[in-house]
Amino acid sequence: MDIDTLLSDLLEQNLLYLLGAVLLVVLAIKAVKIVPQSEQHVVERFGRLHSVLGPGINLIVPFLDRIAHKISILERQLPTASQDAITKDNVLVQVDTSVFYRITQPEKTVYRIRDVDAAISTTVAGIVRAEIGKMDLDEVQSNRNELIATIKVLVEDSVDDWGIEVTRAEILDVNLDQATRDAMLQQLNAERARRAQVTEAEGHKRSVELNADAELYAAEQIAKARRIQADAEAYATSAVAQAIAANGLEAAQYQVALKQVEALNALGASPGSSTIVVPASALEAFGDAFKMLKGKS
Incomplete structure (x- = not known):
């Protein structure tokens, strides 16, 4: 075997070793997956769900497994949504709502619902309309905290199959149409006028009572003075009568x-x-x- 043949064989062997090393490096890179703390990765094998990778270092089978979805598990806020609703006493209101949620089971979220934000918004709108329809306008204004708690519970029950946790639900504002506002303003002004009249009447009543008490006190003092004067005159007359009787x-x-x-x-x-x-x-x-x-x- 000549030197050229030997060098050629060594080069081929070295090339094979180099390719093997490169392949091992590629396999290692493909097999090791580092998932950030704020994410979870959904792994598919041959197009089917295989596993969900949590934060940290994870291993997969290269070329068989692939990361199909990278899902953020941070809390999300839906854009503020406005929907019309009619109260039990037939008042049209416009309710502004906002919902906060986070994904807890990515495998359910990615395979059971296409647009999770739109689905949650539609669910919240329906629940808000249904719950407000059970309440009068005054109850909606005064029991807002109870209404928010009820909406949160109902939304949680509705989205449970989507792997979602509803962390907060807020009713930002309840707006009324102009006609209802004008009617409420008239009612408020009438109530203020009534309270003013009641206060004035009570003040007048108190003034009369105080004047009567003053007159009664003056009459009692005059009567007391007259009684004292009569007692003095009676005493003087008695003294004179006693003196006449004695002398x-x-x-x-x-x-x-x-x-x-x-x-x-x-x-x-x-x-x-x-x-x-x-x-x-x-x-x-x-x-x-x-x-x-x-x-x-």
């Missing part, structure tokens, strides 16, 4: 004479009087009074 008629005459003398002195001390004309009978009475006072002294 006889002479004591009473003495008091009368004393008052007569005091009156005469006061009359004489008046600056505008220089001459006093006294009847004869009065002089006799004053004389008797002076005698009585002299005798007492």
Whole structure:
């Protein structure tokens, strides 16, 4: 064997080894799959579902298995949707809703539903219309939290076969048509006017009650003063009667004479009087009074 033949054989062997090495590298690259934390990969073998790869390093059979779908498992938000609904009391409302969900079983999502976002939006719209149709407008406004909870539960039940978890459902706004708004505004203004009238009437009633209480208090105080005055007069009369009973008629005459003398002195001390004309009978009475006072002294 010559040198050329030997070199040719070595080159062929080296080429085979090189091709084998390259093939091993390619097989290794094809077999090893690294899945990000936020994703799950659906693997098909001969066109059928074979497995679902979770986050991390995974191994597949090269050329037999292929990654058909890369599904994000992050929470998603559907675009805000508006749908018309009619309440139990026949009021047309426009409801703005938003739904948050995430895919938990990608094999169900990719093989059972084509457009998951559109399917969820349609489901939410139907449930919202049905639930609002069971409630009056006032209940829709006041029980929004309960309505949201009910919608979330019903949507979860409806999309369970699609491998989806509904994390949140929100009713962003409930809009009314213009005619209903005008009617509600009139009702609100009427209620405000009624409350104002009630408040004014209650204020007037309270004012009357306070005035009556004041008049009653004044009457009670006047009656109390008169009662005290009557008690004083009764006491004075009783004292005089007791004095007369104890000292006889002479004591009473003495008091009368004393008052007569005091009156005469006061009359004489008046600056505008220089001459006093006294009847004869009065002089006799004053004389008797002076005698009585002299005798007492």
